[in-house]
Amino acid sequence: MAGRTVLIAGATSASGHAVARALTAAGAHVVATGRDSGKLAALATLGARTETVDLTDERQVDALAERLHADRVRVDGLLNLVGGWRGGGGLAGQTDADYRALEGSLTALRFVSRAFDADLRASSAGRLAIVSSTAVARPLAGGANYAAVKAASEAWTRAVAQGFAKAARDAGQAPAAAAVILRVKALAGLEDRLASAVLALWDADATALNDSTHDLTEAG
Incomplete structure (x- = not known):
């Protein structure tokens, strides 16, 4: 990890915080993003570069990429933690307002993965990871909005993985970039396990890792 740059979205x-601590302790450079500059201040004390940005605004995401590139910063890793939960009430309780709020995590993933796709492909070990949910495999009526957004995010990530593999094949090179899905039932209590899983992404072979899904709830 020493010398690599990882952008944490959300x-x-x-x-x-757990992932940022683990990455900086391993010698990586962290770019921590979020909407609230006050909350980002604590991450700056860990040594992270902080960027206040609304990741659901494509222009702001593109401006972030331009700022980093202007400073000669190239991203080796991208972790999407933009998320949240709204649900309950069975299928009848799945409101459009709830869906639109949850959809922001998918929108952020789409924007940041596109903005930094070239960086990840150019890296000697590019990694993209999302935190998804076990609800994708077993959705409930009361969480239909949530599961649908997570399923769409997984589909997007798998498409990124296919793009990585195709680019390597077309260039006649061994794959160096990988896109991965990390599933949890709930993140509370699994922060350190998530941090360890993120670090381990750079210990694994890109070919074996690309387009893989890992259930952290069952790990360890």
Whole structure:
């Protein structure tokens, strides 16, 4: 990890702090993003570069990429932690307002993965990871909005993985980039396990890792 740069999208949660601590301790450079500059300040004390940005705004995401590139910062890893939960009430309780709020995590993933796709492909070990949910495999009526957004995020990530593999084949090179899905039932209490799983992404072979899904709830 020493010298690599990892961007954490939505870094102000307990999980974001745990991952940032683990990455900086391993010698990586962390770019921590979020909407609240006050909450990002705590991540700056860990040594992270903080960027206040609304990741659901494509222009702001593109401006972030431009700032980093202007400073000669290239991203080796991207972890999407933008998320949240709204649900309950069975199928009848799945409101459009709830869906739109949850959809922000997918929107952020789409924007940041596109903005930094070239960086990840150019890296000697590019890694993209999302935190998804076990609800994708077993959705409930009361969480239909949530499961649908997570399923879409997984589909997007698998498409990124296919793009990584195709780019390597077309270039006649061994794959160096990988896109991975990390599933949990709930992140509370699994922050350190998530941090360890993120670090381990750079210990694994890109070919074996790309387009893989890992259930952290069952790990360890």
